[in-house]
Amino acid sequence: MTCSACPRRNGCSPVTAQDTTNASPLAPEWLSVPKDLNALQEPLWAKTVERNDDGGLAVGGVSVAALKEQFGTPLFVLDEADFRARARAFKDSFDAAFADICGGVDVYYAGKSFLCTAVVKWVEEEGLRLDTASGGELAVAARAGIAGERVALHGNNKSDAEVTRALDMKLGRIVVDSLDELVRVGALAEARGEQAKVMLRLTPGVHAHTHEFIATAHEDQKFGLSMAGDTTGQAGLSAAEEAVAAAAAHPGIELLGLHCHIGSQIFEPDGFALAAEKLLRFLAAMQEKYSITMPELDLGGGYGIAYTPVDTPRPAAEIAAAMADVVRSTSAELGIDSPRISIEPGRAIVGSTTFTLYEVGTLKTVRVDAPAVSGGRDADNNVTYPRRYVSVDGGMSDNARPVLYDADYSAVLASRTSSAAGQLSRVVGKHCESGDIVVRDVYLPGDVAAGDLLAVPGTGAYCWALSSNYNYLARPGVVAVRDGSARLIVRGETEEDLLNRDMGA
Ligand SMILES: *Cc1c(COP(=O)(O)O)cnc(C)c1O
Numbered sequence: 001m002t003c004s005a006c007p008r009r010n011g012c013s014p015v016t017a018q019d020t021t022n023a024s025p026l027a028p029e030w031l032s033v034p035k036d037l038n039a040l041q042e043p044l045w046a047k048t049v050e051r052n053d054d055g056g057l058a059v060g061g062v063s064v065a066a067l068k069e070q071f072g073t074p075l076f077v078l079d080e081a082d083f084r085a086r087a088r089a090f091k092d093s094f095d096a097a098f099a100d101i102c103g104g105v106d107v108y109y110a111g112k113s114f115l116c117t118a119v120v121k122w123v124e125e126e127g128l129r130l131d132t133a134s135g136g137e138l139a140v141a142a143r144a145g146i147a148g149e150r151v152a153l154h155g156n157n158k159s160d161a162e163v164t165r166a167l168d169m170k171l172g173r174i175v176v177d178s179l180d181e182l183v184r185v186g187a188l189a190e191a192r193g194e195q196a197k198v199m200l201r202l203t204p205g206v207h208a209h210t211h212e213f214i215a216t217a218h219e220d221q222k223f224g225l226s227m228a229g230d231t232t233g234q235a236g237l238s239a240a241e242e243a244v245a246a247a248a249a250h251p252g253i254e255l256l257g258l259h260c261h262i263g264s265q266i267f268e269p270d271g272f273a274l275a276a277e278k279l280l281r282f283l284a285a286m287q288e289k290y291s292i293t294m295p296e297l298d299l300g301g302g303y304g305i306a307y308t309p310v311d312t313p314r315p316a317a318e319i320a321a322a323m324a325d326v327v328r329s330t331s332a333e334l335g336i337d338s339p340r341i342s343i344e345p346g347r348a349i350v351g352s353t354t355f356t357l358y359e360v361g362t363l364k365t366v367r368v369d370a371p372a373v374s375g376g377r378d379a380d381n382n383v384t385y386p387r388r389y390v391s392v393d394g395g396m397s398d399n400a401r402p403v404l405y406d407a408d409y410s411a412v413l414a415s416r417t418s419s420a421a422g423q424l425s426r427v428v429g430k431h432c433e434s435g436d437i438v439v440r441d442v443y444l445p446g447d448v449a450a451g452d453l454l455a456v457p458g459t460g461a462y463c464w465a466l467s468s469n470y471n472y473l474a475r476p477g478v479v480a481v482r483d484g485s486a487r488l489i490v491r492g493e494t495e496e497d498l499l500n501r502d503m504g505a
Pocket of ligand 1: 110112113131154261263264265300301302303344345346347348461
């Protein structure tokens with residue numbers, strides 16, 4: 001039996017699958033021809049996604065055909081059980097790794113990755129907390145009814161109204177980003193006869209990229225208080241130290257501790273570990289110098305996920321263990337009790353829970369000169385290769401990441417299986433921009449046709465959140481599927497929504 005005859009995910013060995021697809025010279029080096037175009041490659045998909053007996057994709061026991069029928073396309077389809085499992089996995093594995101160090105870890109879900117009231121409820125029910133970064137995100141938190149003490153507020157330019165809202169909601173922490181802001185937050189709290197609970201966001205000079213991190217002494221970015229010496233004009237004092245001293249002395253501030261966030265879509269734990277060590281050393285030095293105790297240390301988010309089959313994210317437990325080792329040994333070396341550790345994963349919880357369901361429309365194939373890797377020989381010889389453009393009914397308005405970050409994605413034919421040979425394809429949207437690409441390079445069955453459904457996995461984070469109404473497209477809804485039932489957690493926009501704010505001629 002071959003995989004193309006077997007529609008079930010994991011139902012047969014992918015090694016026996018079709019092999020009629022030839023690698024295209026136009027494909028990027030990392031993209032190999034899948035053994036089976038119908039297979040759902042790990043670890044791109046949410047846990048309950050599988051192929052039904054009829055070959056169509058299903059999630060949480062609900063087929064994509066039924067989802068399309070009920071909700072239309074494009075549609076964000078979120079596997080609720082998978083979301084809960086990933087949230088729980090972060091909480092449990094970090095709790096376990098840090099149990100002997102600081103009694104466990106507080107996990108703040110980074111709401112900016114994808115936020116609505118249903119998600120806030122799940123986060124709470126799974127024992128997590130919530131990170132926000134604006135008054136609007138605080139409004140969602142308030143609507144969901146989460147206790148303020150479980151919510152944090154970030155941002156490099158919080159308005160007085162946002163700080164006041166944070167104080168009204170009695171937030172567990174305001175993460176202060178600058179000296180200016182420290183003074184403002186302190187004054188606003190003091191005027192109310194209160195103390196704001198404050199973490200200081202520091203820039204430890206560690207920048208993590210997908211496969212490596214770089215360490216620099218100075219920081220050239222908008223976020224955070226630099227730890228580099230003499231950044232405030234006071235000889236020898238870094239901005240970070242000046243903020244610690246000012247916070248410790250301010251009657252309107254309760255200084256809880258320090259925070260850093262070194263980047264996003266990071267796979268290797270080394271960068272997190274180095275940042276943890278730097279912050280711990282600084283924390284210990286500040287505690288001693290200013291005779292204070294900072295009971296908390298937040299190491300941010302940024303844990304990577306798979307967008308294509310070549311991405312290899314680490315299990316939460318592995319990252320937790322590496323970070324715990326450093327916190328344990330550094331605290332011991334410094335002779336301090338480790339502060340309570342917290343982290344802020346966003347993408348790694350929600351990213352892989354969701355796929356976007358699109359309907360295929362227009363198709364065309366262009367012929368392209370071989371790229372320069374062939375030394376231009378093929379181009380000289382007028383040898384060209386086909387690239388198929390597969391247009392879908394959404395695009396950069398529901399997934400801005402390819403345009404914004406050159407992000408790669410993957411896709412499968414979702415409404416059926418196919419035994420047709422693969423063709424190098426480019427999935428594009430319907431917007432008036434040639435850069436409107438959803439999946440730059442993917443092998444799709446050659447018989448993909450108008451009316452077929454495509455599923456693009458890994459769209460849970462920073463897709464709906466970054467969506468727009470470009471070309472007056474209505475933003476898609478988000479449907480949560482669980483145990484055989486599907487419910488909208490954010491409805492899609494209607495034409496009425498689009499016209500609502502137009503005040504008339
Ligand atoms: C964006 C952000 C996060 C979450 O990042 P992910 O890559 O989604 O994990 C956490 N903390 C801060 C301060 C952020 O800005």
